[in-house]
Amino acid sequence: MSLFTEEQMQGPHRKGRIEVICGSMFSGKTEELIRRLKRAKIAKQRVEIFKPAIDVRYSEEDVVSHDSTSVASTPVESSASILLFSSEADVVGIDEAQFFDNGLTDVCNQLADNGIRVIVAGLDMDYKGIPFGPMPALCAIADEVTKVHAICVKCGQLAYISHRIINNDKRVLLGEKDEYEPLCRECYQKTKQNV
Numbered sequence: 001m002s003l004f005t006e007e008q009m010q011g012p013h014r015k016g017r018i019e020v021i022c023g024s025m026f027s028g029k030t031e032e033l034i035r036r037l038k039r040a041k042i043a044k045q046r047v048e049i050f051k052p053a054i055d056v057r058y059s060e061e062d063v064v065s066h067d068s069t070s071v072a073s074t075p076v077e078s079s080a081s082i083l084l085f086s087s088e089a090d091v092v093g094i095d096e097a098q099f100f101d102n103g104l105t106d107v108c109n110q111l112a113d114n115g116i117r118v119i120v121a122g123l124d125m126d127y128k129g130i131p132f133g134p135m136p137a138l139c140a141i142a143d144e145v146t147k148v149h150a151i152c153v154k155c156g157q158l159a160y161i162s163h164r165i166i167n168n169d170k171r172v173l174l175g176e177k178d179e180y181e182p183l184c185r186e187c188y189q190k191t192k193q194n195v
Helices: 029-042 080-085 104-113 135-141 185-193
Strands: 017-023 047-052 074-076 091-094 117-123 144-148 161-164 180-183
Touching: 017 029, 017 104, 017 135, 029 047, 029 091, 029 117, 029 144, 047 080, 074 080, 080 104, 091 104, 104 117, 104 135, 117 135, 161 185, 180 185
Parallel strands: 017 117, 017 144, 047 074, 047 091, 091 117
Antiparallel strands: 161 180
């Protein structure tokens, strides 16, 4: 539950904060990010949205969820670029945070310290269950962490991990339903034993 409403964070007495939305693929992270950013726009706040330039799965410029909901964004090569483009913002949204460099943690702290509400979405673990990129550090410094869950495609329980279903050992492999499936912990363990 958020302690601040959009109205309380607007205006000269706004308080900076960091909100992290994390979970596996197909869990609704980007949908939740877009929902919060749209509400900030309704509240007449100045919103800037960023995504890593390498994520061109659905669009080169827009942030797009798996269910095709989208919002215009600025693709950037590094986290430092976010500071350059967000000086006039009240709210900064960052999607696919796991693909950014580790400097993203300092960038988010600096923005929040400057009174900006920062909303970050990303995978908390890679396909092997290893904490991914700057996400663990972002969860540690966040004012609020929301963990969202997909549904396990094998048993219907809450998913734990984005299981890679193709043979490729690269840690960063952009994909969707043809490359990954959400699995609960038990079903993931069973797939590891069958390999």
